[in-house]
Amino acid sequence: xxxxxxxxxxxxxxxxxxxxxxxxxxxxxxxxxxxxxxxxxxxxxxxxxxxxxxxxxxxxxxxxxxxxxxxxxxxxxxxxxxxxxxxxxxxxxxxxxxxxxxxxxxxxxxxxxxxxxxxxxxxxxxxxxxxxxxxxxxxxxxxxxxxxxxxxxxxxxxxxxxxxxxxxxxxxxxxxxxxxxxxxxxxxxxxxxxxxxxxxxxxxxxxxxxxxxxxxxxxxxxxxxxxxxxxxxxxxxxxxxxxxxxxxxxxxxxxxxxxxxxxxxxxxxxxxxxxxxxxxxxxxxxxxxxxxxx
Amino acid sequence: xxxxxxxxxxxxxxxxxxxxxxxxxxxxxxxxxxxxxxxxxxxxxxxxxxxxxxxxxxxxxxxxxxxxxxxxxxxxxxxxxxxxxxxxxxxxxxxxxxxxxxxxxxxxxxxxxxxxxxxxxxxxxxxxxxxxxxxxxxxxxxxxxxxxxxxxxxxxxxxxxxxxxxxxxxxxxxxxxxxxxxxxxxxxxxxxxxxxxxxxxxxxxxxxxxxxxxxxxxxxxxxxxxxxxxxxxxxxxxxxxxxxxxxxxxxxxxxxxxxxxxxxxxxxxxxxxxxxxxxxxxxxxxxxxxxxxx
Numbered sequence: 001x002x003x004x005x006x007x008x009x010x011x012x013x014x015x016x017x018x019x020x021x022x023x024x025x026x027x028x029x030x031x032x033x034x035x036x037x038x039x040x041x042x043x044x045x046x047x048x049x050x051x052x053x054x055x056x057x058x059x060x061x062x063x064x065x066x067x068x069x070x071x072x073x074x075x076x077x078x079x080x081x082x083x084x085x086x087x088x089x090x091x092x093x094x095x096x097x098x099x100x101x102x103x104x105x106x107x108x109x110x111x112x113x114x115x116x117x118x119x120x121x122x123x124x125x126x127x128x129x130x131x132x133x134x135x136x137x138x139x140x141x142x143x144x145x146x147x148x149x150x151x152x153x154x155x156x157x158x159x160x161x162x163x164x165x166x167x168x169x170x171x172x173x174x175x176x177x178x179x180x181x182x183x184x185x186x187x188x189x190x191x192x193x194x195x196x197x198x199x200x201x202x203x204x205x206x207x208x209x210x211x212x213x214x215x216x217x218x219x220x221x222x223x224x225x226x227x228x229x230x231x232x233x234x235x236x237x238x239x240x241x242x243x244x245x246x247x248x249x250x251x252x253x254x255x256x257x258x259x260x261x262x263x264x265x266x267x268x269x270x271x272x273x274x275x276x277x278x279x280x281x282x283x284x285x286x287x288x289x290x291x292x293x294x
Numbered sequence: 295x296x297x298x299x300x301x302x303x304x305x306x307x308x309x310x311x312x313x314x315x316x317x318x319x320x321x322x323x324x325x326x327x328x329x330x331x332x333x334x335x336x337x338x339x340x341x342x343x344x345x346x347x348x349x350x351x352x353x354x355x356x357x358x359x360x361x362x363x364x365x366x367x368x369x370x371x372x373x374x375x376x377x378x379x380x381x382x383x384x385x386x387x388x389x390x391x392x393x394x395x396x397x398x399x400x401x402x403x404x405x406x407x408x409x410x411x412x413x414x415x416x417x418x419x420x421x422x423x424x425x426x427x428x429x430x431x432x433x434x435x436x437x438x439x440x441x442x443x444x445x446x447x448x449x450x451x452x453x454x455x456x457x458x459x460x461x462x463x464x465x466x467x468x469x470x471x472x473x474x475x476x477x478x479x480x481x482x483x484x485x486x487x488x489x490x491x492x493x494x495x496x497x498x499x500x501x502x503x504x505x506x507x508x509x510x511x512x513x514x515x516x517x518x519x520x521x522x523x524x525x526x527x528x529x530x531x532x533x534x535x536x537x538x539x540x541x542x543x544x545x546x547x548x549x550x551x552x553x554x555x556x557x558x559x560x561x562x563x564x565x566x567x568x569x570x571x572x573x574x575x576x577x578x579x580x581x582x583x584x585x586x587x588x
Binding site: 010012019020022023024025026027028030031032033034035036065066097099101109111112113123125148149150151152154155156162163164165166167168169170172173174176188196197 | 304306313314316317318319320321322324325326327328329330359360391393395403405406407417419442443444445446448449450456457458459460461462463464466467468470482490491
């Protein structure tokens, strides 16, 4: 087996090991059923960024998933900070990627409460990551529409960040086969929902548009901040469903995510853009300035 | 941590250990994304039953999940039989439950092909199980309708047996909260699809009804066999959508699954049945006779 990023570390219930050595029981429900919740946070200037917001959402996922937590915010925070510190000892330069995964516990086969025989398992993965450079930003990325629809919130709510990720994995693999960098998923009415791992924005006739939370998407932390930042810049923002044809005709398209911040789409299906649009550029700068200060 | 069934064993890529000691890397995609496929097989009279059919379906899941296997049927079969034998050495009496889980491999974060850095991981879990006794059959079980709809096949096809099981887990937890044994999931049009871990049949006006595969359900092996056995018994079988109201008014309802074979529903929401119906009883006997001979 290949050694993963050598400096990466994983904490399991507070015990930190090199990432490549970290193991969990096969009978953990995270492995058997994808019965786990997660968050991905990052540092800005090597300082943990928006952990509070990520914790708020993790606890919201806990409620949506009927997965009560047996630990407190303070306990988890302590472990997260310890894991980040352990990585920083291994790597004196990189920004830190932090994936927090909570499983329902270890147990016997069976879907009910009584099958779970332990407390929640806490897994924290820290490794280095490179923030998007100006060069990368200028190159942007390409997206296609997946032939797959987004999970319906009445079946499995995309607002819940869970270990059931195949809907996105399969959309991504399809994009890869078609030669695109990533995929957008629509709902059954050809309305844009979100990408595999990001929210989506478009500038259409001077208005900044993004799908409303009610359509069944992740309540992205960066999405929220970008909406706020845009309003501060006197940009009109509209959270209403966007038909895929409207997206194809948009003036600018960008994605938001914790790791990629504001990132431009320079190709969508057959449609190409020469360079990141002015509003995309303006919002990237304004978002970064705000993030560096907070 | 509680010790699980002491005699149970788990094979990981051919290495067999006690089930409670078996561990897999955190960075296995089965853990991170639920990016795994599975089958549950059983023995009949301590002899592996329908492994061929389970393998056929596993390879069909492989194709639906764009997860090519790096091992042959013969290699997997050998490991499955070895794991069953290892369990039988620990337990000289029980029938054997066998869960076969295949993950896309171990890798870095990321949804694409290049993130996966190893071959598929093969995990086989064998433990004892008790076939449904006559007493249990007579007691039957209760079902409610989940408020959650089944995953849409255009989002994540239920015909693919994957490690993304939260749609069923959440339906089950809801049933448990409401005091029912398990749950049925309908689609967005209030048509019955299947249960959390089983297919569903109903006798309606003398006809044996079950949802068609095209509605988005698992192609159950026991479902198939029961349809065949019913036809051999000159029972009319209709694979057409069943509205939930039709199910509530049915004369008999039963489920099918590998472990429970033909098993009666004696309560569905407010509606109760005094005892398993005649067709349910007849089919259970006919199915068991066929299974014992094959």
